[in-house]
Amino acid sequence: MLTKRIIPCLDIKDGRTVKGTNFVNLRDAGDPVALAAIYAEQGADELVFLDITATVDERKTLIELVRNVAHTINIPFTVGGGISSVADVSALLNAGADKISINSSAVRNPDLVNQLALEFGSQCIVVAIDTRWIPVEQEEKGSQFEHIVHTHGGRKPTALRTIAWAKEVEDRGAGEILLTSMDTDGTKAGFALDLTAQISGTANIPVIASGGAGSMDHFVDVFTTGKADAGLAASIFHFKEIEIPALKGYLREKGIEMRL
Amino acid sequence: MKTVIIKYNAGNVQSVMYALERLGASYLLTDDEVEIRSADKVIFPGVGEASTAMAYLRERGLDKLIPSLKQPVLGTCVGMQLMCRYSEENNTTCMGIFDIDVRRFPARRGDGEPRLKVPHTGWNSIHNLQGPLTGGVSENAYVYFVHSYAADVCPDTTATCDYVRPFSAMLQRDNFYAAQFHAEISGNVGQRILENFLKL
Numbered sequence: 142m143l144t145k146r147i148i149p150c151l152d153i154k155d156g157r158t159v160k161g162t163n164f165v166n167l168r169d170a171g172d173p174v175a176l177a178a179i180y181a182e183q184g185a186d187e188l189v190f191l192d193i194t195a196t197v198d199e200r201k202t203l204i205e206l207v208r209n210v211a212h213t214i215n216i217p218f219t220v221g222g223g224i225s226s227v228a229d230v231s232a233l234l235n236a237g238a239d240k241i242s243i244n245s246s247a248v249r250n251p252d253l254v255n256q257l258a259l260e261f262g263s264q265c266i267v268v269a270i271d272t273r274w275i276p277v278e279q280e281e282k283g284s285q286f287e288h289i290v291h292t293h294g295g296r297k298p299t300a301l302r303t304i305a306w307a308k309e310v311e312d313r314g315a316g317e318i319l320l321t322s323m324d325t326d327g328t329k330a331g332f333a334l335d336l337t338a339q340i341s342g343t344a345n346i347p348v349i350a351s352g353g354a355g356s357m358d359h360f361v362d363v364f365t366t367g368k369a370d371a372g373l374a375a376s377i378f379h380f381k382e383i384e385i386p387a388l389k390g391y392l393r394e395k396g397i398e399m400r401l
Numbered sequence: 402m403k404t405v406i407i408k409y410n411a412g413n414v415q416s417v418m419y420a421l422e423r424l425g426a427s428y429l430l431t432d433d434e435v436e437i438r439s440a441d442k443v444i445f446p447g448v449g450e451a452s453t454a455m456a457y458l459r460e461r462g463l464d465k466l467i468p469s470l471k472q473p474v475l476g477t478c479v480g481m482q483l484m485c486r487y488s489e490e491n492n493t494t495c496m497g498i499f500d501i502d503v504r505r506f507p508a509r510r511g512d513g514e515p516r517l518k519v520p521h522t523g524w525n526s527i528h529n530l531q532g533p534l535t536g537g538v539s540e541n542a543y544v545y546f547v548h549s550y551a552a553d554v555c556p557d558t559t560a561t562c563d564y565v566r567p568f569s570a571m572l573q574r575d576n577f578y579a580a581q582f583h584a585e586i587s588g589n590v591g592q593r594i595l596e597n598f599l600k601l
Contacts, residue, residue, distance in 0.1 A: 143523050143524070144525070186524055211419045215586060215592050216588050264448060347522050
């Protein structure tokens with residue numbers, strides 16, 4: 142049976158792994174290549190590297206890092222952060238990334254999703270969506286809360302409704318959706334189950350849920366109630382609050398298909 | 402030992418190259434007939450779309466060359482599909498090394514059944530293992546798949562997988578081997594399968 146996937150996310154700045162609460166107050170959690178190898182050995186199903194600086198100089202460092210990771214690990218990995226063109230994607234795939242993830246650039250230029258899917262195939266195009274539940278002014282009805290897509294590390298609201306945007310990127314050729322709830326990210330209070338279920342329940346492509354993992358039961362919830370295909374987390378893995386072999390064993394005990 | 406990866410318009414083969422490097426194997430990426438014929442092992446990778454890939458192979462005469470090879474040949478993913486008789490992906494006549502057709506997964510299962518997403522993406526278990534490539538690999542081992550089309554189970558099937566319907570995860574006929582999954586990123590199981598191929 143197809144398994145659910147456990148995906149550690151490594152946020153990269155200046156070639157090092159970092160992770161903060163709500164994307165600020167970064168803390169150093171080690172060497173990304175060493176960490177990647179440990180995760181692969183422990184049974185992570187996939188890895189995501191998110192370059193959170195992505196200036197031109199650091200881009201070269203990132204390519205070098207991708208090459209080192211690809212040489213070292215034998216599981217799929219995705220690279221995201223600051224990707225805005227066919228050339229950026231080409232460079233990362235050539236360095237050995239299996240998939241790339243785009244976020245703000247897809248919001249700015251939705252046709253980029255189509256272009257990338259056509260050029261490289263949907264299987265390697267992940268669209269990351271950062272979402273927040275915020276009040277939106279509506280004609281006559283006044284202000285109502287809605288799930289709204291955010292860019293710039295979740296700081297900047299857009300005009301896009303999250304559920305509609307998820308459908309649109311699928312139609313444009315995205316191969317997977319990485320859904321991060323900015324409301325739950327860093328809280329360790331659990332994933333955004335309702336929104337994840339709404340998107341994953343109707344999408345025909347896999348949905349990776351992110352933001353809020355704090356316990357093993359949160360992963361049970363996201364795979365059952367949340368209908369997610371994969372669960373992503375960072376700090377709880379980096380700081381060994383949850384170890385992957387124990388997590389996967391627990392999930393299998395709960396009847397969730399896992400690769401052990 | 403000389404291992405050749407056949408070069409054609411079938412997308413990114415970088416992970417296959419890295420996988421060979423991790424195994425300490427040297428390789429050559431080429432579409433040159435002389436180089437391919439003189440190789441000890443030939444890998445025919447592929448991601449992308451079947452009809453475009455087949456058109457390119459025909460243009461270069463690779464569609465005739467590949468079925469005529471005598472050394473061990475390993476087709477992966479779309480490479481495996483192109484070694485079959487026919488693919489539903491844009492009605493493509495393929496090389497016919499394996500006497501079986503490649504069909505699309507239906508997007509949804511019938512009423513009352515759990516809905517399954519297409520492409521089939523992620524780790525799934527393989528069963529009914531036969532032949533030398535899965536030596537040392539246990540029944541129900543997990544490998545990584547990403548595909549929307551699959552070959553049915555047939556007499557050449559050496560591993561099965563189940564998603565929407567049972568399908569061929571691996572095929573073998575004479576010196577031709579094929580895997581639908583991405584052995585190059587399928588963890589230690591995938592590594593073992595590649596190692597077994599290189600040792601043939």
